[in-house]
Amino acid sequence: MEGKVSLRFALAVFYYSFLVGVHQVRTVSGGDTTPPTIVCPANIFGYVREITQVMTFTWSNPTVSDDSGVQPTVTTSPNYPQPTGTFDFGTYPITYTAEDGAGNMASCTLTINVILDTQPPTFTGCPDQRQSLVPSDSDSVIVTWTEPVGSDNIGITNTERSHRPGDSFSLGVTQVTYTFFDRAGNQASCIFSVNVTGW
Numbered sequence: 285m286e287g288k289v290s291l292r293f294a295l296a297v298f299y300y301s302f303l304v305g306v307h308q309v310r311t312v313s314g315g316d317t318t319p320p321t322i323v324c325p326a327n328i329f330g331y332v333r334e335i336t337q338v339m340t341f342t343w344s345n346p347t348v349s350d351d352s353g354v355q356p357t358v359t360t361s362p363n364y365p366q367p368t369g370t371f372d373f374g375t376y377p378i379t380y381t382a383e384d385g386a387g388n389m390a391s392c393t394l395t396i397n398v399i400l401d402t403q404p405p406t407f408t409g410c411p412d413q414r415q416s417l418v419p420s421d422s423d424s425v426i427v428t429w430t431e432p433v434g435s436d437n438i439g440i441t442n443t444e445r446s447h448r449p450g451d452s453f454s455l456g457v458t459q460v461t462y463t464f465f466d467r468a469g470n471q472a473s474c475i476f477s478v479n480v481t482g483w
């Protein structure tokens with residue numbers, strides 16, 4: 285009887301020290317040493333054509349995970365409580381840092397670039413004045429031309445045309461305009477006229 289009690293006691297002491305030992309091993313080794321994973325969204329580029337212009341962007345939060353399964357705490361530097369902001373021209377790095385419960389950290393940087401561009405587009409192949417005769421049985425005529433081509437240091441985003449090759453033109457002089465816009469909103473126009481005369 286007495287022997288059983290002391291055996292139980294010995295087992296209890298052993299088990300207790302095992303638990304404490306395990307706990308100590310965890311504490312000594314520092315436990316979780318794996319940093320979280322954090323992936324920032326792609327860098328953002330915007331273009332302005334005046335120093336006073338500002339741009340507002342909204343981006344997505346970084347993708348964050350941790351091997352603990354617990355969502356890490358995420359902070360930003362400089363502080364952006366929401367993933368949105370208004371910027372004038374310049375370069376703005378925003379660093380996101382994730383920290384897990386064990387204090388492991390990982391960070392990524394999203395850079396917002398607002399580029400000032402005052403250079404208007406250029407173009408080639410602006411047609412000379414078109415001269416056309418209306419057929420005798422009509423008061424309009426189809427006119428064609430080769431379209432001018434725009435180019436720009438930061439890229440053409442839009443081309444506005446008043447007419448297209450193959451449009452029908454009536455008697456008289458009609459002005460045809462191609463306006464090329466770059467990403468910053470700078471513009472340049474090719475203007476020529478179509479002169480339609482009768483017999």
Ligand SMILES: *[C@@H]1O[C@H](CO)[C@@H](O)[C@H](O)[C@H]1NC(C)=O
Pocket residue numbers: 415457479480481
């Ligand atoms: C249009 O063409 C006619 C006939 O060639 C010419 O007389 C007239 O001057 C032209 N008009 C313009 C604005 O060039």
